[in-house]
Amino acid sequence: MAPTLGYWNIRGVSAPIRYLLEYVGQPYEFKGYDLSNAQEWFGVKETLGFEFPNLPYLIDGDFKLTQGNAIIRYFARKHNLIATSEKDIIEQDVMDGVITEFLMAWVTVTYATPGKEEDLKRYRTENLTPMLQRFEKHLNNREYLVGNKLTYADFQFFERLDANIIMFPDLLKDFPNLKKFHDRIANLKGVKEFRASDRLPKSLNAGPKAKWNNV
The missing domain is CATH 1.20.1050.10 (Glutathione S-transferase Yfyf (Class Pi); Chain A, domain 2)
Incomplete structure (x- = not known):
């Protein structure tokens, strides 16, 4: 079963993770939460089994983790895109x-x-x-x-x-x-095609507090 990456439907913290996944050809499902209906996320936030529930999140089999840096490093270790010496x-x-x-x-x-x-x-x-x-x-x-x-x-x-x-x-x-x-x-490879597709959200930022390039 493909892992699920959850985040607001913007680029934000999820974009680097998705670039890495697209580059290595890792199948995944992106669960984008709509900021105009934030209750879509907050209504399920405490029900998904995360120790520290937040966006972005990753569900990969028995592994459930949050925090963008933890998620991208998790995949980097899997695909040898991490420092070794x-x-x-x-x-x-x-x-x-x-x-x-x-x-x-x-x-x-x-x-x-x-x-x-x-x-x-x-x-x-x-x-x-x-x-x-x-x-x-x-x-x-x-x-x-x-x-x-x-x-x-x-x-x-x-x-x-x-x-x-x-x-x-x-x-x-x-x-x-x-x-x-x-x-x-x-x-x-993968990154170029992803960025040219409609799967990459157009907005960088989220909500009315963002003064520039927000949804």
Whole structure:
């Protein structure tokens, strides 16, 4: 029986997990909960047998788990998309933290500011550009973030990068390494087809609190 991945019917935290699953050809069912009828989720939240019920969730046979990072690492271990040497594990741990910081900076400007033009300009100048400069340097003479092999971290970073490109279409004009990275992941087998399909939700964000690209 195919595993079930549950999440709001937006890209959000589920998109990197789905990219990985599409890339490896892992069959799965996506249970998308409608934000316009949030009771659809909250009505069943405490009935599905999760120790810490939340979205996203995964049901895979006897395994039931929540939290996006736990889910993507679960599949990464299954499909050898995870660091194995001590050196690469350390680098992967660092990337986990840095990508989280990258996400939280974006979430802050998306949810916690008025979302006006000046807020976006300040975010790009003070937060986004310095962070991209570091990633650009990190990707010099390498194709992937960790140990120069494809891992789950690449799918996570790709989605965060893609969200910022949607916000700023010219974002990568001065970042050739990041442009190559984005193109490389976007054109992976499975990922390319998934992103071109109507199965990938169009909205990045959720609900009225999101000031930009919300449902």
